[in-house]
């Protein structure tokens with residue numbers, strides 16, 4: 001395992017490389033097609049370089065453990081609002097998730113529906129490109145339209161365009177109270193309707209999930225509200241009234257228990273000890289139940305008001321079986337757990353695939369970084 | 379401002395170009411008479427003007443694709459245009475270019491409250507997107523002050539923001555998908571009604587690319603339910619520095635307002651004369667707005683006003699009615715217009731880390747003295763996006779040059795303290811030649827490599843964003 005100790009060492013290593021590299025942070029998120037390069041980790045590039053709570057910004061080296069960042073933020077009553085998922089439980093991996101890995105995979109949690117994705121909180125990057133150059137884009141300010149936004153391009157590129165060495169993030173205040181409203185017994189279609197009603201209200205829902213098999217085999221629909229105690233109580237009351245037509249709406253304001261519950265939603269906990277392949281679908285919320293209904297033998301967990309579907313299917317289920325209904329409706333499906341040689345990411349329309357391949361050739365002309373991982377020719 | 383030499387061969391083939399375009403566009407969609415093309419000679423950066431070879435106004439994605447293919451084949455540069463409100467010269471034509479205006483692409487294509495999005499053609503104005511959904515209680519959040527006029531097309535190209543983006547984000551945070559036509563006429567669909575488009579984040583790349591990567595004809599935008607209520611509070615201070623400190627303290631306290639706007643004395647007076655909003659006459663004014671139910675607003679404002687009190691405000695007053703709130707915002711949103719009525723000015727748009735506000739305001743004051751030009755400040759303080767307005771006299775020889783020199787110094791100061799040249803107006807031609815102050819040559823070269831991929835012939839808005847000396851090799855290689 002190559003483990004450069006500094007950005008300069010990393011740049012020199014890449015400049016001198018003559019064979020592919022398999023780039024990783026903590027290695028806890030083995031997502032993407034198989035790639036055959038020499039393993040390289042950024043885990044020695046650590047440290048929070050700047051944290052200004054009054055400016056809501058934090059700058060850290062890419063290999064900094066996520067836990068270290070979350071601890072520093074918690075000490076100031078702040079957080080990463082996009083609440084990155086921890087993949088270890090679902091994928092059975094061990095090790096220390098890094099902030100670079102979170103960004104490279106654009107990992108977001110339930111709050112994505114309200115606050116935005118990881119990429120929406122990324123203000124700036126430094127990275128090493130395929131020629132071994134250290135490049136910079138964006139900065140550490142909240143609004144920046146100076147030149148092209150390569151910051152977002154790097155987020156979700158899974159290390160195939162460059163190796164991140166530093167990221168600047170926008171952070172937000174944490175909230176005092178976390179409450180959950182829940183309705184039992186809804187089928188998937190009704191559940192998504194209830195979640196849409198909540199998300200289409202002015203009451204700032206920050207989580208909207210549905211677990212079809214949570215309550216003794218029937219569904220449980222979950223809605224999260226956060227804020228000051230008084231504000232949460234008020235909004236809970238309003239939402240209970242708005243959702244009354246869907247059934248009895250239970251209210252819990254046990255903040256600690258609710259934090260755990262939403263961590264489970266975030267980490268897809270119900271699938272942890274269960275066998276089978278796991279797919280992740282991004283679709284228009286109202287399309288989700290219909291897509292799931294077409295897949296016999298699939299078990300689903302809904303997040304993002306239905307827009308994010310986690311699907312557990314029998315091991316070895318043909319990718320086309322999942323992709324076909326998703327294609328018909330619009331959206332994309334990614335294989336998160338299972339045999340990764342059959343294609344992990346959703347095939348792109350030809351003109352978009354051509355742009356993607358064109359970019360890759362500019363950023364990494366020698367094809368050094370994670371060849372094959374995002375489906376491009378090895 | 380230096381522009382590339384117009385291509386004489388393109389100009390010589392004007393008649394041929396018009397003839398070919400007329401095969402794919404209706405006659406009234408092609409403007410080639412020099413008396414009429416003057417209407418497109420500049421955007422809101424009026425210091426620079428140049429009529430285009432022709433202007434075209436396609437009414438569908440197909441017409442855009444057909445027209446672009448012709449221009450591509452003939453090697454004609456194309457400058458996309460929304461409503462022409464760019465303050466950076468983003469829509470400034472060159473003599474050998476065709477202006478492609480999207481004004482006729484202004485339909486709402488789909489409204490979906492259940493899934494909370496609206497799909498529109500991009501020539502639609504920002505405010506009319508909200509207009510299409512507000513009866514049902516929804517709105518489109520990004521609210522540039524120019525929202526009555528500016529088009530979604532320009533908002534996407536500039537990644538525009540507004541006063542309320544502290545809470546709701548700028549254009550890219552509210553953009554879910556686009557239909558974009560590449561310079562060679564290829565139509566691409568990126569993203570849609572689902573979140574996080576597949577593959578690389580091309581949406582993130584296109585947004586803010588100033589019309590250099592493709593012509594965006596349709597957009598899927600996130601819409602939100604309107605908040606129950608909103609209330610601004612006015613805070614007056616007797617120094618800029620204290621106001622800056624108060625902003626930082628509010629943010630640190632964990633209540634995040636939807637907007638924190640700043641004005642200094644020069645601006646306060648101009649805006650008050652214009653809007654009669656009841657602004658106090660003081661050195662520095664903050665408008666802080668929070669949202670929610672009445673009780674929620676009370677709770678948040680209590681915390682915020684408590685912080686303000688620690689900074690000895692000369693005025694601390696909540697709005698007491700919807701009319702008063704509207705006036706307070708009218709004053710702020712008319713700031714540029716109000717200043718324009720009393721003076722010529724140049725508007726800057728740098729962003730700085732919020733923690734640097736007091737220092738940067740102090741330095742701007744000193745620099746203003748050194749250059750002998752007044753500077754008024756009005757800006758989005760919550761996110762550090764500054765709009766210093768340098769006042770000058772356009773009729774006085776040398777004043778514009780002095781003003782531009784001071785502007786450049788202020789923007790360099792923004793970069794020096796960890797900020798950037800432009801927070802929401804874009805680079806255009808205005809800040810083009812300062813790009814080397816923010817980025818190293820290789821940082822610019824990777825950005826230009828992106829343009830090589832999307833527009834290999836460098837025909838789309840080619841003279842913008844990158845200093846001509848930096849882009850020369852790419853433009854020559856593209857010929």
Ligand SMILES: Cc1cc2nc3c(=O)[nH]c(=O)nc-3n(C[C@H](O)[C@H](O)[C@H](O)COP(=O)(O)OP(=O)(O)OC[C@H]3O[C@@H](n4cnc5c(N)ncnc54)[C@H](O)[C@@H]3O)c2cc1C
Nearest residue numbers: 460461462463464468523529532533535538539589594802
């Ligand atoms: C009084 C005033 C106040 C303003 N306030 C704000 C503010 O608060 N916040 C803010 O962010 N901006 C503000 N602006 C700047 C300006 O309004 C924005 O940049 C706006 O988004 C430009 O939109 P437009 O439709 O007028 O675009 P145009 O000026 O026509 O064009 C702007 C850029 O977009 C490109 N473009 C246009 N159409 C397309 C297309 N279809 N595809 C690809 N590229 C295209 C053009 O080539 C150009 O580079 C203000 C301007 C004025 C005059």
